[in-house]
Amino acid sequence: MGQKQLPEWSHLLAVVAHPDDESFGLGALIDAFARRGAAVDVLCLTQGEASTVGAADNLAEIRALELRNAARALGVANTVLGRHPDGRLGDVDPAVLAGEVRAAAESSRAAGMLVFDTTGISGHPDHMAATAAAERAADALGLPVLAWTLEEAVAAQLRDETGAPFVGRPDRHVDLTIKVDRTTQHAAIACHASQAEPGSVLWRRLELQGDREVLRWLRPPVSPEGDR
Numbered sequence: 001m002g003q004k005q006l007p008e009w010s011h012l013l014a015v016v017a018h019p020d021d022e023s024f025g026l027g028a029l030i031d032a033f034a035r036r037g038a039a040v041d042v043l044c045l046t047q048g049e050a051s052t053v054g055a056a057d058n059l060a061e062i063r064a065l066e067l068r069n070a071a072r073a074l075g076v077a078n079t080v081l082g083r084h085p086d087g088r089l090g091d092v093d094p095a096v097l098a099g100e101v102r103a104a105a106e107s108s109r110a111a112g113m114l115v116f117d118t119t120g121i122s123g124h125p126d127h128m129a130a131t132a133a134a135e136r137a138a139d140a141l142g143l144p145v146l147a148w149t150l151e152e153a154v155a156a157q158l159r160d161e162t163g164a165p166f167v168g169r170p171d172r173h174v175d176l177t178i179k180v181d182r183t184t185q186h187a188a189i190a191c192h193a194s195q196a197e198p199g200s201v202l203w204r205r206l207e208l209q210g211d212r213e214v215l216r217w218l219r220p221p222v223s224p225e226g227d228r
Contacts, residue, residue: 017126019067027185034075041108050086070191097133117149119167
């Protein structure tokens with residue numbers, strides 16, 4: 001099912017909606033790219049201040065610090081934290097979001113972008129808005145976009161066990177199947193102490209996927225190497 005090797009990008013930009021998305025969601029993939037020598041930048045468009053987990057008056061500041069620490073654990077080169085409203089990212093002018101993604105991609109000299117699938121994985125509108133902004137910026141820059149997704153069997157089991165609206169993809173929609181080591185990802189997740197609740201469905205997702213991640217191209221590379 002799909003290729004088994006990540007693209008040989010020297011620089012890439014990961015675009016996410018909330019602090020902890022880069023760890024719980026993309027952490028194993030960011031680590032895999034970094035281990036291959038890629039310079040990975042992360043653009044997070046909100047501060048995650050609307051989370052009902054670990055709620056506090058200064059949650060935005062707490063989560064900003066957690067993001068910095070997690071990025072360091074993952075080997076991220078640079079992190080940019082936006083200030084758009086958590087939970088209402090879809091209300092922001094799409095051109096504004098795409099402009100911020102484009103600026104970050106140009107600054108990082110990105111050869112490609114890494115994002116959540118267009119499904120939002122859990123159906124979260126902020127995830128979808130972040131990915132849409134990345135796609136729009138990538139279209140303007142001529143960059144490939146690689147999306148982290150879930151196998152339909154994994155998503156179905158998560159729905160059955162938890163009722164959470166996870167969305168998966170059938171095998172025919174998967175372009176890459178990657179074996180990962182989650183050690184660094186777990187270290188990064190631990191940095192998000194305000195959000196890493198024991199028993200969270202996010203932990204169950206990691207358990208079900210084991211050492212596998214699946215991805216699909218939203219904007220395929222022009223060249224076989226996927227680089228510019």
